[in-house]
Amino acid sequence: MIYTVTLNPSIDYIVQVDDLEFGATNRAQGTHFFPGGKGINVSRLLANQGIPSKMWGFLGGFTGNYISETLASDALDFTPVSEASRINIKIKGNQETEINAGGPTISEDELKAFKAKFSVLTAVDTVIFSGSMARGLPTDIYQNLVTLVQKSGAQFIIDTTGDALKATLAQGPVLVKPNRAEVAELYQQPIESLSDVQKAGERLIQDGAQHAIISMAGDGAMFFSNDEMYYAPALVGKVVNSVGAGDSMIAGFVGALSQGMSNSECFKYAVASGTATAFSADIAEKQLIDELFNQVTLQNMKES
Numbered sequence: 244m245i246y247t248v249t250l251n252p253s254i255d256y257i258v259q260v261d262d263l264e265f266g267a268t269n270r271a272q273g274t275h276f277f278p279g280g281k282g283i284n285v286s287r288l289l290a291n292q293g294i295p296s297k298m299w300g301f302l303g304g305f306t307g308n309y310i311s312e313t314l315a316s317d318a319l320d321f322t323p324v325s326e327a328s329r330i331n332i333k334i335k336g337n338q339e340t341e342i343n344a345g346g347p348t349i350s351e352d353e354l355k356a357f358k359a360k361f362s363v364l365t366a367v368d369t370v371i372f373s374g375s376m377a378r379g380l381p382t383d384i385y386q387n388l389v390t391l392v393q394k395s396g397a398q399f400i401i402d403t404t405g406d407a408l409k410a411t412l413a414q415g416p417v418l419v420k421p422n423r424a425e426v427a428e429l430y431q432q433p434i435e436s437l438s439d440v441q442k443a444g445e446r447l448i449q450d451g452a453q454h455a456i457i458s459m460a461g462d463g464a465m466f467f468s469n470d471e472m473y474y475a476p477a478l479v480g481k482v483v484n485s486v487g488a489g490d491s492m493i494a495g496f497v498g499a500l501s502q503g504m505s506n507s508e509c510f511k512y513a514v515a516s517g518t519a520t521a522f523s524a525d526i527a528e529k530q531l532i533d534e535l536f537n538q539v540t541l542q543n544m545k546e547s
């Protein structure tokens with residue numbers, strides 16, 4: 244079974260404001276609510292591909308109720324918390340501006356109840372940890388949870404940033420997928436040219452990742468393993484809502500991996516899934532992913 248962990252889920256409130264003016268009353272051209280948080284997005288894309296997963300994390304309050312009612316799925320296995328889950332604001336205009344809230348503070352008892360779920364894991368499972376930590380959790384929470392996963396023999400994937408990414412890299416994730424800004428922050432150096440991306444990706448593998456993807460939004464993505472390196476130029480199309488594009492990449496890769504596909508096919512599914520979500524209002528559907536899969540081209544960087 245694939246488990247996704249979203250420690251800090253959200254309602255994503257998408258607000259279309261064509262000419263945002265600070266310090267003035269702006270009128271929205273359109274608004275949408277989506278259940279969000281990175282792990283939830285991964286599970287939603289997997290479900291659209293017909294691949295089951297279970298969703299773990301914390302949900303609370305009226306916002307938590309909205310998320311569980313909207314998802315209405317057997318896959319939900321969240322730990323209830325007393326404070327309300329957060330609302331993240333995504334303003335779409337000439338540019339995309341995001342305001343992500345801090346979210347609820349998790350108590351010691353709530354964390355204990357959550358950790359108890361890990362006792363069901365066995366060696367055939369994969370746990371995907373995605374997103375920021377909730378308040379009140381120890382700063383080494385991801386390292387602790389990865390240790391629990393590894394005790395069961397299961398594997399893990401992590402999509403987070405900063406010190407938590409640095410520490411868990413050494414624990415050998417199946418996949419990490421930082422974007423350019425996140426990898427620049429991790430290694431404290433600017434990542435501008437493709438050669439900078441190449442060096443950073445090789446370092447992610449040296450530092451412990453089994454596979455790494457560095458995503459570059461409209462500039463495409465690069466894939467790394469011990470002996471493979473591919474660059475996928477971005478596909479051209481109309482970007483509708485890129486929220487969750489990175490999460491969709493992870494879901495695309497893991498879904499293909501769970502079906503025994505090669506690294507290059509898994510990467511192509513990752514790019515097709517990320518792009519399909521960027522070209523959709525919500526998390527992408529299977530039909531668009533399959534259409535775009537046939538358009539993804541890979542350049543083998545070990546041969547160039």
Ligand SMILES: Nc1ncnc2c1ncn2[C@@H]1O[C@H](COP(=O)(O)OP(=O)(O)OP(=O)(O)O)[C@@H](O)[C@H]1O
Pocket residue numbers: 421422457458459460461462463464477478479480482485486487488489490491492514517518521
């Ligand atoms: N403007 C775009 N044009 C074409 N493809 C895009 C665009 N934006 C995203 N993509 C596709 O989606 C992938 C992931 O996007 P991105 O690098 O923005 O991830 P991210 O920063 O993790 O996103 P998020 O945090 O919103 O999930 C890209 O590598 C690319 O394949």
Ligand SMILES: O=P(O)(O)OC[C@@]1(O)O[C@H](CO)[C@@H](O)[C@@H]1O
Pocket residue numbers: 251253255278279280281284331343373374375376486487488489490
């Ligand atoms: O604050 P975090 O946890 O880093 O990111 C949360 C978030 O921006 O990530 C998803 C898109 O990747 C959204 O659904 C959600 O609002």
